[in-house]
Amino acid sequence: MKQDPETRRGSFLSIKTAVVLSIFLIAAGASAFRNDNVPPEEVKISMIDRDSIESVKAFETVYKTLMSPRCMNCHPAGDVPLLGDDSHLHTMGPKRGVDGKGVYAMKCSNCHQETNTPGLHTPPGNPDWHLPPAAMKMVFEGKSAHELAEQLVDKKKNGNKDIKKLIEHADDGLVLAGWNPGEGRTLPPVTHAEFKKAWITWLKTGAYAPKK
Ligand code: HEC
């Protein structure tokens, strides 16, 4: 990211505000679903400093989470979602469609309900279950750590998200769904709290991309 010091200072302040706000929301609205949240003291942001070593290290945790099946299955290279711990193509072949919500009679919401359907091999549920739209595919599948890091902060590829919006995305409903995947599915490699901490650290130390 190329930004002059003045612009960066401005965005640091808004990051700080966003973090303080989200800490407040966590404290006020902790629910059973969000049982993973870091206690406020742990996510307290003091200063935001560029640090390529710390940043690249935090991205290791971010990368292995994003590339795990619970996340990657909705971020495929093609237009068919992936399924299972081996990320094979979704049986019955539902397609992305323009808005990511499926096509014709194969809308995601026909099968994916608002909450997980009980039982094995049943559709995970979420009121907003869909793939990223055709114009903004946000592919994770097949990306190296270097490529994915660059893509995540590229506003032309990330849905025009600035650092503040990216930080907020750690608590997005579909991200949280990864830690409530339905019976028989493995969880991402770290807890949501650990992921969130690494995500924020990566972003607030300058969002450096690993060499490879
Ligand atoms: C049901 C499908 C689905 C699942 C499961 C899912 N995502 Fe996503 N993800 C999306 C959609 C749709 C968008 C784009 C929507 C938006 O911009 O808010 C997105 C966008 C993102 C972005 C912003 C991308 C960028 O380029 O900046 C990140 C980061 C992300 N997801 C991380 C995750 C992580 C981490 C997990 C697993 C814990 C996950 N996602 C699981 C559907 C999903």
Ligand code: HEC
């Ligand atoms: C005809 C019903 C049906 C439709 C339509 C459908 N799905 Fe599914 N989906 C399922 C079932 C059933 C499973 C669970 C299969 C299993 O676990 O063996 C599933 C599983 C998934 C998974 C795997 C979750 C994981 O963590 O491994 C993803 C991702 C997914 N669907 C995305 C979508 C998206 C996105 C759409 C719309 C573009 C969609 N599905 C449309 C029935 C459907």
